[in-house]
Amino acid sequence: MTENKYDVIIIGGGPAGLSAGLYTSRARLKTLFIEKAAIGGMIINAGLVENYPGFADGVSGIDLTQAMFKQATKFGMEMLSADVTGLRIDGKNKVVATSQGDFSAGAVIIAGGSERQKLDVPGEVEYTGKGVSYCATCDGAFFRDKIVAVIGGGNAAVTEALELTRFASRIYVIHRRAELRATKIVQEKAFAEKKIEFIWDTVVTAVVGDAFVKKIKVRNLKTNKESELAVDGVFVNVGSQPATGYLQGVLTLDAVGAIVVNDRMETGVPGVFAAGDIRSGSIRQTVGAAGDGAVAAVNAGKYLGE
Numbered sequence: 001m002t003e004n005k006y007d008v009i010i011i012g013g014g015p016a017g018l019s020a021g022l023y024t025s026r027a028r029l030k031t032l033f034i035e036k037a038a039i040g041g042m043i044i045n046a047g048l049v050e051n052y053p054g055f056a057d058g059v060s061g062i063d064l065t066q067a068m069f070k071q072a073t074k075f076g077m078e079m080l081s082a083d084v085t086g087l088r089i090d091g092k093n094k095v096v097a098t099s100q101g102d103f104s105a106g107a108v109i110i111a112g113g114s115e116r117q118k119l120d121v122p123g124e125v126e127y128t129g130k131g132v133s134y135c136a137t138c139d140g141a142f143f144r145d146k147i148v149a150v151i152g153g154g155n156a157a158v159t160e161a162l163e164l165t166r167f168a169s170r171i172y173v174i175h176r177r178a179e180l181r182a183t184k185i186v187q188e189k190a191f192a193e194k195k196i197e198f199i200w201d202t203v204v205t206a207v208v209g210d211a212f213v214k215k216i217k218v219r220n221l222k223t224n225k226e227s228e229l230a231v232d233g234v235f236v237n238v239g240s241q242p243a244t245g246y247l248q249g250v251l252t253l254d255a256v257g258a259i260v261v262n263d264r265m266e267t268g269v270p271g272v273f274a275a276g277d278i279r280s281g282s283i284r285q286t287v288g289a290a291g292d293g294a295v296a297a298v299n300a301g302k303y304l305g306e
């Protein structure tokens, strides 16, 4: 075995990857876990997770995934901070190309989750990091006593708006429809929150500022009326897509780009598994991702034993 050779490589450090890593490392499989950003994945954006079993009073997404990471590394899982850019199948050997070089393994579990969709309006790219953000947990504290807009109407958007009430003085939730897609319990909390104001049937058409964001231009889809809104920050949460760009042509993807798997989390390539939000048919919840990770890990172990 060369230094870069593992039994299992796990791509992605969210709940699916962390759960898979716990199972493979506890099964004494030499495991490398690769994450390009913060450990924990998308759920670190949730202030309080109320629907992960075992926590009657809820648990913060950060605390939950830090505990998962501690548990997996306790059994010997190795961690690499790198961006995975490619996957090559060389018979039984799988080569994972990363920003830190190539690593190979007998089995690979892909748990890269999803990436936030962009608004795709003028000013968005220019002001990213200067008022435009895709992560309330990471950037919310920069907006203490400021006015911010959250764009989107799903669970993730409304949860982020609630998270931002800890910092911002006023939060506009701007949604293209007349009602939210978030679950009832999340909606009830948001409607009861005095700092949150909803702006319905409206889209953002531009982000404007000088050194930092100063305002957004918006358009009401019913009246077509254009107007401006003074804000210090813009949190974009208009959906997400599977993080499978580097897997095109390697694995079978569905119409939205998610990895097609069977109920053992096997992709069409023997020894390559997918788990969590990145796989086709996922319920896109933390408990589902953790379950998928365990299924993929157990079946990766069986594959290696064959």
Ligand SMILES: Cc1cc2nc3c(=O)[nH]c(=O)nc-3n(C[C@H](O)[C@H](O)[C@H](O)COP(=O)(O)OP(=O)(O)OC[C@H]3O[C@@H](n4cnc5c(N)ncnc54)[C@H](O)[C@@H]3O)c2cc1C
Pocket (backbone or CB within 6 Å): 011, 012, 013, 014, 015, 016, 017, 034, 035, 036, 037, 038, 039, 040, 041, 042, 043, 044, 045, 046, 048, 049, 050, 051, 052, 082, 083, 084, 085, 111, 112, 113, 114, 155, 156, 157, 159, 160, 243, 275, 276, 277, 278, 284, 285, 286, 287, 289
């Ligand atoms: C604001 C918000 C609130 C939420 N609230 C809840 C909730 O209350 N309850 C609930 O059950 N779920 C909730 N969710 C959904 C939950 O976060 C996801 O279902 C869950 O995180 C999916 O886990 P995952 O491991 O599949 O993917 P992710 O959590 O997305 O993790 C994937 C990881 O892979 C990494 N990665 C991706 N590509 C690469 C690459 N090429 N190289 C290296 N690393 C890579 C990413 O950086 C990321 O850390 C919420 C989501 C958001 C955004």
